[in-house]
Amino acid sequence: MRGGGRRGTSCDENRADRLCQAGTRRLHSKELQTRRAFPRRLNRPVTGATCKDLSTVGAWRVAWAVMALLTRRRASFALTMSALLALLPACEPLADDLDFVRQEVQVTTRSTLVPPAEPAPATLKVMAWNVKYGAARIDFWFDYWGDRVQMTRQEVVENMADLYRLVNEYDPDILMTEEIEVNSRRSAYYDMVQGMLEGTSLNYAAYIQTWNxxxxxxxxxGRMDLGNAIFSKYPITFAERIRQEDRTDQDGITAKFYIHRMIGRAVIDVGAGRDVAAYVVHTEAYDVDGTKGRxxxxxxxxxxxxxxxxxxxxxxxxxxxxAVKLVGFPDEHPSSIGTEYQQPPYTPEIMQKFYDDYLPWVSLxxxxxxxxxxxxxxxxxVAGPLYKDESGNPQFWNRTLDYLFVTKADAWAAGSTDVLQExxxxxxxxxxxxxxxxxxVVGTWVLGGGTP
Incomplete structure (x- = not known):
């Protein structure tokens, strides 16, 4: 996911009433700067914390009050964080120490397994989808189209139910998702991984945590637990996350609490003594130091x-x-220029090696x-059909960022590869x-390259 867009002053004719009523309002740039300098108060304790001395809501509010006071006085972010850390001497770390290169991850299962129609398939339907943490078309502050910070439980449940319905309509054997959350304040602490299992006919899941x-x-x-996931109808016998290089264009405190990209890998038993592997990835969007390329x-x-x-x-x-269009996408606006969410230049040539050595779901x-x-x-x-472009038409998909590749020894079934745009x-x-x-993005993967 990436940012872009514009900020106005109120819900206008380009915006659907239901999203305005959902609490997404627009801000003047000065107000935006003030809000970023003066964070909102956390209204509930962080789920899963093990602090003995800060185990109550009141204690967390004290921490927030100290932070707010420091921030209001224009203290640096590092000073603010230092104040918080001083209040938490007995806590588990506020952000993970990632002292590994590869790490095995737990495989979770559906409460009641659904036997696949084919016990030893010759083909596998696959789907990759960035699900935007179940937010659908709710606009968040970093997108520059709104100022939402979190969703209500009802919003998350309803949005995820729609995601499950679409997954069921396509009915993949393997699903790779990005931006899925399990215990985040932003998504009302909803477990989207288990939800996907229970809401579809997928039986197994490997959650690849990238932001804890x-x-x-x-x-x-507040609390953030986000990552990617690999789901399968067939048993996942092993799964791991592989650390990717972190950005070098952030200060130390920001980097500590920021997302840490991972390659997710799962080994899947597809019957008849055969194993296949599935990889899920999500690279940087806003780096200016070449991290995404690396x-x-x-x-x-x-x-x-x-x-x-x-x-x-x-x-x-x-x-x-x-790609023909490299800049000037219709969902971007000058309000994002100069911010940390400004779109850096694309470098499409770095994708060429994948097309040369593997089989893309859509050829060049x-x-x-x-x-x-x-x-x-x-x-x-970034902007959905509730907004209009400069010609007055509803916004539509405007660039390709998502991909599927398989080995050249395999194949894609004719007519099966697609982008589910509508x-x-x-x-x-x-x-x-x-x-x-x-x-x-979807396709039917033909194992061994035979005729399906």
Whole structure:
């Protein structure tokens, strides 16, 4: 996911009433700066904390009060965090120490397993989807279209139910998701991984945690537990997360509490003595130090070592090598210029090696060399159809950031690869444009390259 957009002063004619009523309002730039300098108060204790001396809501409010006082007096973020840390001498760390290169992760299961229709399939339907932490088209402060910081429980439940319905309509054997949360204040502490299992016919899941901060003061974000996940109808026999390089363009405190990208890998038993691997990735979006390029190279180096047939899916935050439009996307606005969420220049040439050495779900020939042909495969837009572009048309997908690749020894079933941009694609009925800022990318993976 990435930012972009504009801020106004009120709900206008380009905005649906239901989102205005949901509490998303716009801010003047001065007010925005004030709010960022003076975080909102945390109204509940951080879930899962083990502090003995700060185990009550009142104690957390004391911490917030001290932080707010320091921040109001224009104290630095580091000083603010130091004050908080001084109040927490007996606590578990507020952010994880990631002292590993590879780490095995737990596999969770559906409460009642649903036997797959094919015990030893020759093909596997796969989907990769950035689900935007169940926020659908609610606009958050970092997108520059709204100022929401968290959702209500009802909003999350309803949004996730719509996601489950679309997943069920396509019915993948393997699903790779990005931006999924399990215990975050932003998403009302809803467990989206278990929810996806119970709401679909997928049986197994490996959660690849990438952001585990128990306390984020910025904008009153609070507890954050976000990551990617690999779901499967077939048993996941092993799963791991592989650390990616962190950004170097952030101060030490910000870097400590920020997201830490991971490559997620799962080994899946698909019957008849066969194992396949699935990879899920989500690279940096806002770095200005080349971190994303190094992460993409690491992904390439990692899959080169894989000995099993594999599928790689995820949000690369990068354009295809022959993308026509590189700048000036219609969902961006000057209000994001100069902020930490300004879109850095894309470098699409770094994706070429994946197209050279692996089998993409959409070939570069199919993608074409004009914006008209490429539009068919766009996967991302910050602004949904509730907003209008400069021509007065509802916003639509405007660039490709999400991908699927398999080994060249395998194949994609003819006519199966697609971007689920709208109802009707591959038989779906829900509108993906209303469910996330990314569209699902899908295809039927033919194991061994035979005829399905």
């Amino acid at each position: 901060s128990r306390f984020i003061p910025s904008e009153g974000v 992460q993409i190279q690491q992904i390439y180096d990692e899959i080169k070592k894989e000995t099993r047939p594999f599928v790689l899916g995820g949000d690369f935050n990068e354009l295809p090598p022959n 020939d199919a993608y074409g060399t004009s914006e008209a042909t490429q539009r068919r495969y766009f996967t991302h837009t 109802p009707g694609r591959q038989g779906i009925q829900r509108d993906p444009l209303m469910l996330s800022d990314h569209a699902p």
